[in-house]
Amino acid sequence: MMDLAVKPNVLWAVAGLFAILLSASLIVFLLGRANPQKNYAELRQRVNSWWVMVVMFSLAMVLSRKLSLVFFGFLSFMALKEYLSLVPTRRADRRVLFWAYLTIPLQYYWVAIGWYGMFIIFIPVYVFLFLPMRMVLVGETKDFLHAAGVLHWGLMATVFSVSHLAFLLALPEAGNPSGGGAGLVLFLVFLTEFNDVAQYVWGKLLGRHKIIPKVSPNKTWEGFLGGVATSALCAWLLAPWLTPLSLAHSLAVGTLIPVAGFIGDVVISAVKRDIGVKDSGSLLPGHGGILDRIDSLTYTAPLFFHFIRYFYF
């Protein structure tokens, strides 16, 4: 037990996650029994996919820090692959895309050695400068700006943003005696994903007034505000166990995460609408693809990271 990479509070939090999943499965089962005429197949698929995701995530987090970094690197890889398979790319840029993939191991290597300076500028500066140069060497100028922009946006969303989750693990343990880096990751990921679910459920229960019907017709003010209230409550309850956040800061983060998560969700929705697809993939039955699942994280991860780093590290 002592060999595990995380503090006891984190193990309790993981146990809590499984308790929530068990109750979700139980609720779906009881719903199915109570209304046999209704079809709960999609809901069941959704919960089953959550089981797979939570088991993989928990194992990666609990077993070792290296494994956690590999897990997040793999998440970036899957997300970037999904993105580059959806967006129109130029045939001339095939090898440029290969270089784009190579940024993933490098970015997570900076995390592994704790080199914050490089981690924070590698993609926004060096990769930003390098890839267009590589494209110039290919020599195709038609749609050049579009291709360079599309590629860099994808790297920022799927590699740069997501790697902030990993860098939470590289922050000094002393800054968060109650939960360590893993506590921060768990806090952020749980709040982000639970907020998604909460906004969905509140929207289903009370949703009347649409927020941005042009981008995401199912998003309502009632769902959004219900999610913010639920997340603020969760943040207030969980922060003392997993984070160094003060009471005021925990409420601030409890508001920041649902708002940022909502924005990440609708930004990816706008991207999908632009491309003309409903789901980014079919990897997670009931959810869609990886991008559909981590859309909120692309906004919450960097914002939470900088909040906590500014005030506590």
Place this chain on the structure above:
Amino acid sequence: MARLLRFLFFGVFIRALVLVFLGLNVRHRERLPSQGPAILVANHNSHLDTMVLVSLLPLRLLPKIRPAAAMDYFLRNRLLAWFALNIVGIIPVARRPQGRAPVLGGLAEALARGDILIFFPEGSRGEPEQRAKFKSGIAHLAEGHPEVPVIPLFMHGLGKALPKGEAILVPFFCDVFVGKPLHWPGGRAEFMAALEVAMQALEQEGGFSAWE
């Protein structure tokens, strides 16, 4: 020994490559055959096409899966020939036949054994992500085996991942659209027309833009 190597190659290496490194989005998986004999017919853009098609079927069927492949290309040296025949498990086919009967002979024998053939009627990989006209060899094969279902498949993405003439593999998701099994309509021209209609419908289902 070769059977074990083939099992490891497709069961471990190729499955990891196809399912993790590339990734599949399969539409209408339930239309895939659960037993032989059957003929899988697909568009051809990449060496990965065969790897993906083999990975679509359960491993228990692996001993039955036989890709039809160009003799002049895959048997051009001894090492490649050993790999193609024993590991990939190809049935060599002459692309420029002298007479018709011996060309499809190996394929007919395989169908008689109840094997599942993989057949690329375009004849070669051609330009990436562009469908070429199907050659009529498939109609001759189907005519000789009117009871065997022909399953059309449209694949997208592998021409981007590993096109002809490229050595570097770049990860792209591969979309596979499985069509309804075609049954022998009674004539070669009708068969080719039905196959073309099925392929067009599958291609349109994806709605992919051209890769330029």
